[in-house]
Amino acid sequence: MKQEDAIDAFSALAHETRLAVFRLLVREGPEGVPALEIARRLAVKPSTLSGHLGILKRAELVTATRRQKEILYAPNFASVDLLVRFLLQDCCGGDATACGSDASTAAGLMVVKES
Amino acid sequence: MKQEDAIDAFSALAHETRLAVFRLLVREGPEGVPALEIARRLAVKPSTLSGHLGILKRAELVTATRRQKEILYAPNFASVDLLVRFLLQDCCGGDATACGSDASTAAGLMVVKES
């Protein structure tokens, strides 16, 4: 992952509506939710939502698949995983025990990094 | 964690210089690095960096501690952990096996969520 891609992903999530969309999709799971249903549930105008979905899609945080007339949006968990790994890469110069000592929860993320 | 806090954190990371600062601090570990050394290593003007460090600090992604004349900045791993948990909260309506099926790496993040 390049820095630029990480910035696209963080920018995409750094917005009230887009973060709400992503979390809604995470809750709903891999099946996906149609654009217009997302718009209705979050009380956002369809044209506005379309722009936001485009940004999330370009950042590869969501996938879009057509089902008849509708387009279903679903979260891309693999991208979140890559993003977190990128953020914590080479933590403490590679000696992960050095950061685990003061933040027990961070150790959990280190395990992810190693897996 | 409130949505607003998550947006502050994602916005903070959604910038070339700030992301580079955070990753530098992750690599350096919990000891911390003085502001002016960060500025030098990333070739950023001190006044510009100061604004960026303030944004990272307000988002609670870094901590600042004084050591004599210098202020040492260090990453806050616990906040990253909270942020990822917030993002993936109630994944697949609570049935984590539903998302693990198609993205093996995502399962790693789910483990974090459960720990």
Place this chain on the structure above:
DNA sequence: TAGTCAATTCGGAAGTTTCCGAAATGAGGG
């Protein structure tokens, strides 16, 4: 092919973020 429903594109006004030089603040040491 015409009709319908779902989703996207476009324009442009309003708001927000970014940058850096110069000046100000703050902490120590002599």
Place this chain on the structure above:
DNA sequence: CCCTCATTTCGGAAACTTCCGAATTGACTA
């Protein structure tokens, strides 16, 4: 107390982001 060095604050111009109505595209059905 004064000096020095580290860092922050301020201003204001340039660049980017956000919003939504109207028009458009695209896909399925009859």
